[in-house]
Amino acid sequence: MSIESLLRERFSRAIGLAFGSEFAGEPMVKAGDPKFADYQCNAAMALSRQLGRPPREVATEILRHVQLADVCEPAQIAGPGFINVRISTTWLARRLAELFTDSASKARGGVARAAQSATVVVDYAGPNIAKEMHVGHLRSSILGDAIARTLAFVGHRVVRQNHVGDFGTQFGMLIRHAKDLKLDTGEMPQISDLDSYYKQAAQRDKSDPQFAVEARQAVVALQSGDSEALRLWHWIRDESRRHCREIFEFLGITLSEADERGESFYADRLPLVVQRLSEALPMGGDGPYTGTSDIFHPQRQLDANGLNVDGTVEASEPQIVTKAFVAESQGALCVFLPGFVDKDKKPLPLIIRKGDGAYLYATTDLAALYFRIIEEKTTPDQTAPLDQNWHADRIIYTTDARQAQHFSMVFDTIRAAHWDINPVTKLPVVLQHAPFGSILGEDGKPFKTRSGESVKLRELLYEAVQRADAVVEKKNPELPIAARQLVARAVGIGAVKYADLRQDRITDYQFVWDRLLALDGNTGPYLQYTFARIRSIFRKAGEVPATAVTIMLETPQERDVARRILQFSDVVLAVLQDLKPHYLCTYLYDLCGSFSAFYESCPVLKAASPELRQSRLALCDLTAAVLKVGLSDLLGMELLEEM
RNA sequence: GCGCCCGUAGCUCAAUUGGAUAGAGCAUCCGCCUUCUAAGCGGAAUGUUCCGGGUUCGAAUCCCGGCGGGCGCACCA
Structure with a gap:
């Protein structure tokens, strides 16, 4: 405890x-x-x-x-x-000795498993196919992964989900554009080519209304199983997946292909979802809105005095929805919910089927929620973790803060339809959006390349490693090149991840190379360095640490380290409570600070007595254990024996 | 216009959710390497917590009203 x-x-x-x-x-x-x-x-x-x-x-x-x-x-x-x-110092010492002796507990940094294991879906990363991953995907991937790792570590059944954008409106543009390109789909494309096709298509979509119309038609064709559209879709998707795998691998993100269930996965479920929703919610609404279509946007015209051209006065009170309902409005099938209004104070719909019959992201999100909470997954050909029922107890989305209203509407819809009740436990599923801010450049404006494009992840990570390599070469010139490359990679990637994790996710943060690769302050390199120093002591010690020791906490520094080590499990709980990994970063930084003070003032290997040496070695070992769990198991950073 | 988020030291950020004298790092100044990695440690200086009211034993935190910034608000995700 x-x-x-x-x-x-x-x-x-x-x-x-x-x-x-x-x-x-x-x-x-x-x-x-x-x-x-x-x-x-x-x-x-x-x-x-x-x-x-x-x-x-x-x-x-x-x-x-x-x-x-x-x-x-x-x-x-x-x-x-x-x-x-x-x-009491003796109590601290005893607790620490117990932790040290219990190797299983030590390997967990003293963090206990949760009393009850819940099924938690974490939905993160979510890149679009045909586009190279860019900084816009960085925070979701890093934060979501840290949250998923932490949940799994305390013993929950975590279902990671990569909700890839592969079947929506943007894909219609690609199909339409591809028609003019005469692509050879027999050959594997390059992600960079796809990325530029995408940009061209987006450009045409913006400037050419005819193209836009045909692109929307192509979405409908794709979603209704048109074989030509599907062939192109597969061609693009295969390369996109390869690219994502590469990035995830490089970044150390624990998403596998089995975790990938994109928009396309839900495609054939969308009509069903709409139908079920129409049955679960009242149609046409309450009060004065019953039954009629275009109830909120009658084709009325106002004159300069705010009067309808037929002479009646426009209602001054905003029209209020008191209960969720489904209705057709302006040709689109919508869910109306209490509390959501648009800029004209008219009820704001959640569109679940467009006027042209296509579905969009709200429908897919609803289908995914239904799938995660209710749907039975007993078909034998499904692969893990699909091979058993999920019946999620908690579902977490890490997407940027701009989508807050969207998720708020989707969650309210699910609750109104009573789809948020776990079919096994009969308890409400905890639905959480963990929003985060943007990544800004040093000038405080959105992080872009000089030419104004979004920064590609592949290039960003490559640069991180390059810069780290230069630092390592300067700081530790004796390190052999092969070792240096490993260090550079761990430090560079670690610095990028840590910079993201250390700050409260809700705020925007400034991406400044020199700051995040700094060797002092609350940075990845500093924490990795502290760990490496500890490991170095054990290399020099030339002995296997004892399995049982008496811990002696005679100096303030030793006591401080001891106190901090025993706080670890409370911090992990707080992280999961608020879904804020920066609590853990602050803690680990403080732990490293305490350890460094101890390291300066308390010789370990040359301690005054063998008993004190053993005690101090144990303190080092326990600190390293906590750092290993925190940095590596929970935050997903690599640790180094030497740097 | 309405809604959400943010505003803390010169800069970048914390503050365990309403707790004590608001803390770190950078930058500035002083000190410490013939002892386990100085990528480190010790010390100094730095504040109208955007402004004004309110709530109470107690407010950076909660409420109301301003100001400033970001984002969202019907067929994109």
Whole structure:
């Protein structure tokens, strides 16, 4: 059990004894400012209001009942009613020794498995076919992967999903454009060629209305199984998949082909979804909107005074949807939901079938949700992880913040249709959009190449490795070239990933090479360096670490490292609570800071006694174990023995 | 216009979700390599937390009103 939950339990019990169990909920316990305490319990202030008694009196009462003698020094009351807890050094040492001895637990950095394993779908990366992956895919891939890794590590059944954009409107443009190109589809294309076809097609689509119309028709043809369209589709898709695999492999993203279920996968389910949705939700709506089509956009014209040309006054109150319903509007089949209005304050639809009969991303997302939560997957020819039912308990999307409204509408639709109920547990599925900001250049504007194009991932990652190589060559010229190349790759890629993960995902972040490859501060290279230093000690030690030791925490630095190591599991829980890997980055950076201070002031190999040497080696080993789990298992970065 | 997100040191970012004297790194200044990787460590200096109200024991955090920036708002994803 983590320190935090142990203390929470103790305080909860004390509060129950003092004031009755109805007050004993989750008392607030948090790691405190080291100036005052290792941990503090702030429950007294909150309780004082409920009890109508002064907070310090409440705190005194809690202290009278709390049992902490085995864990910490006598707790102190401070300020308005903080209860400060200083963990006893002998207790810390004992806990650490236990962790060190239990090799299975040590390999997990002391992180326990979740009490119950849930099925969690993580939907991330989601590149488009026929386009080279670019910086726009970077955050989703990196964040989603870190979240998926962390969920899996604590023991959940994680279903990774790469929702590839391979069957939507944009593909129609490609088909239409291809007609004029006379492509040789017998030969494997290059992703760079496809990328330029895509750009040409997009350009024509924008400037040529006739082309645009035919492109939309091509989508319908594709979605209804036209063989010529499908042949081209396969041709493009194969190369696109190869390209994505290459990028994922280079970046260390744990998405395999088995995880790929793009728009096309749901194609034949789309009419079904629309039909089921029409059955699950009322048709035509409530109140004054019943039955008629074009209910929100009557073809009325207003004169300069805001009067209809027939003389009636346009309703000044916005029309409000009170309950979700399906209706046809302007030829398109739509879901209308409470709380969504467009810029004219008219109800905003979620379009599930276009006027021309084609489906778009909302329909696909709904189909995917139905598939992930409800659909039975017992067909024997399906491959893992499709070979068993998912019945997801939680579904997480890492896509950029601009899609927040889209997901909010899709989730509301699912809930209105009661499709969010897990068929096995009968509990509501947790639907989460984990939005993130943009990547900006040093000038604070969207990260683009000089010519204004989006930066290709392949080039960006190549540059990261090149730059890292130059740094390594400068810092460690003795390193043989072969070793240096491995280091450069790990450092370069690690720096890019860490730069993304270390910052709160909701904010935009600036991509500045010199900053993310910096050797000091909260960067990938610094953390990797700390790990490499530890490994170096063990190489020099020339002995296998003992399996059991007495931990001695006689200096403040040793105690600080010990305290930090034991906080790890609480941080991992917080990451999963908020889906914010930057908590983990901040923690690991602090751990490295504590370790470096220890490293400076406490000789390990030349410690004053063999016992102290063993103890310090154990501290090094435990720090390395936490770094390995945090950096490698959870964040997906490579670690180095030497750099 | 409506909605969502953001605004913290010169710069880039934290702040365990309402807790104590708001913390790091960079840049600036001072000190430390004949001892385990100095890609490091120790120290100094740096703040009207965009502004104004409110809520309360206590606000960067919550509420209201401004200002500034980003994004979204019918057949693209």
